[in-house]
Amino acid sequence: MRRSVLGLLALLASTALQAATSVRYCDYPVYPPVSWSDGKQPRGLAPTVVRELFGRLGYRVEMVVLGNWQRCLLDAAEGRVDVVLAYTSAQREQTLRFSKVPVLREEVAVFANRQHPLAFNRLEDLARYRGGLLFGESYGPAFDQFVAQHQNIEWVSSSGQNFGKLIRGRIDFVIQERRTGQLFVEHLPGAGDIVALPPALSVDYLRVAVSRRSPLSAHMAEIDAQLQQMADAGELERWLQESEVTYRDMVRQP
Incomplete structure (x- = not known):
């Protein structure tokens, strides 16, 4: 009976997590190889992790690019975007929930x-x-x-x-x-x-940070579980290396 209840709860949590159709991710792409712009969209480790992480959890990721990093943090604090990748601080923890599993x-x-x-x-x-x-x-x-x-x-x-x-x-x-x-x-x-x-x-450690005003903030356990799977599979390190190669190739182009 206990196992059945736990299974039902897990199913309900998964269903609730996938109920929303999109996640708004804010990026200020000036930190290669973590994040940079190719002139059209953010590239690098951070947007790759966000797309893969939330895609596997059933979301479509909407990229939001703002004029400076402070704007991203403010929009996350106010709930206008759901996710950023950031370092922890006492001030930020008042408005954001951080993954236990680091990205980098x-x-x-x-x-x-x-x-x-x-x-x-x-x-x-x-x-x-x-x-x-x-x-x-x-x-x-x-x-x-x-x-x-x-x-x-x-x-x-x-x-x-x-x-x-x-x-x-x-x-x-x-x-x-x-x-x-x-x-x-x-x-x-x-x-x-x-x-x-x-x-x-x-x-320091770069982590997935979710706005406390976002429905996602109730699902940090699922986010951490997926991040841990990605880390254990070596995907985070592989994406970092690929991002370094891609950035160098891009800046060498005439």
């Missing part, structure tokens, strides 16, 4: 210009310098507190703006995921002196 381990690095060297071994070393971040970015409570205290960050909408300032010496450092930053500057004109400094600023 990310090492956050400090990028600097060898023509204007800076000394960096720990976060406080950056207090004497001027840095750049994208609107809406957060790299953990300690970093957010540091930024609020020192007010030494210039906020912009694109990595191109950030690294352009770093190349021209208008700022001293850029905070960026190491993988994304290195991939971005590989083919950026004038970026031959831009390097990622060896010490990691932090290590």
